[in-house]
Amino acid sequence: MKNKSFIGIAFIVYALALAVGPYTLYQGCEKGDMLMACHKSLSILLGLGILVGIIGILVIITKLKNVILISNIIGLVAGVFAILIPSVIVGGCKMETMPCRTTTFPVIYVVSGIFIVINLVSIFFQLKQFKGSK
């Protein structure tokens, strides 16, 4: 129960970091007439953040068996994608001094890294528990 709440909260915090943070705390580049690559990346991350947030709520409210393990696997994939979207798949502004490259993306990389580690540790303990119960 305690683990479920922790994982659920971690998912919701990460969802906020992806969906709300880039528009409030660590804002990206200003939107002009042109749609820049960083805006596309942030839009996709917003969608990903909403998805992660929904999973976080589901983890807290549902009583399904293995819900933590399944959500951890999804979280792991989401974390990897959150890093790959701004760095490889879509990218950001070319100039390294632009706000997206100095602040927004680095925060997303660090937060995603921490989220991946949390999921990996949780998967490890879930599998250990799973083996133990067998």
Next chain:
Amino acid sequence: MKKEGALKIAYYNATCRVFRSAMMMFFVFMMSFTTYTFSYISYGTQNGMESLSKRLGADIAVVPGRYTYLVENALFRGEPCTIYFESEWIQKIKLIEGIEQVTPQLFIATLNGADCCMGQSVQLIGFDPVTDFVVRPWIEENYAGELKDGYVYIGNSIAYEKGDTVTYFGTEFKVTGKLEKTGMGYDKSIFIKMDDAYRLANSKYGKNYLAFSSDGNLISTIVAKTKKNADTADIVKEIEEKYGAYDVAAISTDTFMKTISQSINKFSNISNITIVLNIITSMVALISLFSITINERKKEFGILFSIGADRGLIFRTILCEAFMITGIGTLSGSAFAQIILYFFQTLIHESLDIPYLSISIRQNLKVIGMVSAISLLTGIISAVHSTYRICSAEACELIKEG
């Protein structure tokens, strides 16, 4: 009992009391993180300062008086500016006693997000390949041969690569090469030949957007080298006395360097104070935590003594525990600091407002060594302090007190 026994007991002690161990690790983590981060940035600013003194290459810069701050901002922070004055000043400055060599430079800021200019606004620096003694030696360190017409060298922070075509004021240029990182405004500048700068200013867009006429008689700054035994301060004074009334100002690079050096010293002092305060706080916290824990475990040690464990084993056990906790704390703190510094290095550079250049592997190893030594020493001092109190008591006394 063997030495391995101490390690095993220490391991069980640490893993059985996860919260206590995690708290102690957290203090070491914070100490390593702060020490590593501040030391790293201090080294970075020193590197930036060295790079700056290497790259300025001139003793005096003569600029239009009211725009001195713009030149400083362009050189140190890479904030683009367009300034100009008459090129006839070159001859006048050349005639001043003590001046050995002069060369003009032209600063043009490109337009941000305009149709005629690519990307974000950058600083174009036009230099005269015939007389230049500032930019050329630096370029020649990386690239051989003359810069051809229509070609440019770009600063390290600009995203384009060799072979790319860049367009400014509707004029296309080919990128010949990317210059090495300097930690100053040059990283966000593009270097072009003076003739190309005039060609660009003469273009349709240049005429529309640039405020100056482009007949080749305008420059932004005259950089000068003084003769070996000449007094730079006297020459600066002479230029200001002679031509100050015509809105011409002279800046000595020594004064430039002094100002920057003072800012770096201020930063170093603040960072040293922070490191020392952090070490003291962490040390006090660790000693307290160790003392409280050891106090709680008096009975355990008393029993160990009574069943034949010697004082050496107890000392080794506590020391191993301290090593484990400080070791993991130091490693994780340094690694996390390295990750943060790697991802946020541009932000740190931009926020510092002083030249900053990332540190070398050798310097990095030095910082890691220093952080590890401080953390392990803190752990050992905490452990020795606690062990001394336990080892000096009798077994029955410890069992009674526990």
